Amino acid sequence: MKKIILVAAFAMLTVFGAFAQEGKTYCEPTQYMKFGYAGVLGASSNLTGGFDFAVNILELGVRPYDGGRISLGADFQLDIFNAKEDYYFESASHKTAVLPAKGVIDVKRSSFDFLSFAFPLEFSQKFGDKVEFTIGASAKINLNADTYTRYKSATGDYCTFSVEGIYTRRFTYDVHVAFTYDDFGVYASYNPLGAFSDGYGPKFSYFTVGAIIRMDSIDKK
Secondary structure: OHHHHHHHHHHHHHHHHHHHOOOOEEEEEOOEEEEEEEEEEOHHHOEEEEEEEEEEEEEEEEOOOOOEEEEEEEEEEEEEEEEOOOEEEEEEOOEEEEEEOOOOOEEEEEEEEEEEEEEEEEEEEEEOOOEEEEEEEEEEEEOOEEEEEEEEOOOOOEEEEEEEEEOEOOEEEEEEEEEEEOOEEEEEEEEOOOOEOOOOOOOOEEEEEEEEEEOHHHHOO
16 A cells, blocks of 8 residues: 555656646645544554544645646644553553553553654545545654553552653555535544554554644635
């Protein structure tokens, strides 16, 4: 899948060059923001969903005909996942595991932060002046993850501990869709490979759903 995305991205750059002289290309910063829910697929992981946030950094695109757009972007993405109730992340030596907390510590919240740079290749089609449908796939470069746990000590104090530098699966991908009306809408994605390298954390796949705001709506105001 990663090879397919790279080949498609190279083809996109070729198309961009072909249309550049016709004035049908664009290169613009910060085209959209996304925020929503990241859900876990794989009950054996003892994880629950959390927060998903993404912001576009740059988008390179071509409009081969009225209403159609092919684009290659660069996004920053943050996903936060939580351990299930009465579980927590035990992290050391660049690894993490989700362990039962009962009889160990009184956990109030345990989560991990997962940062990525995504490069979405998308096709968008407008219907009329306001409705737009987008479908695409992203190649993702993932940074090391951080785990965070808040717990109540035996003396009744609230304490936290965190571990940085958990090894992740460095390269992953997603497939995604979005639907907007007047630059406000919804999106959904599926990430089949999960976050962690083999042996460095729980295995799971995940999805995201939420709201998307295209910056054109802000520029109009």
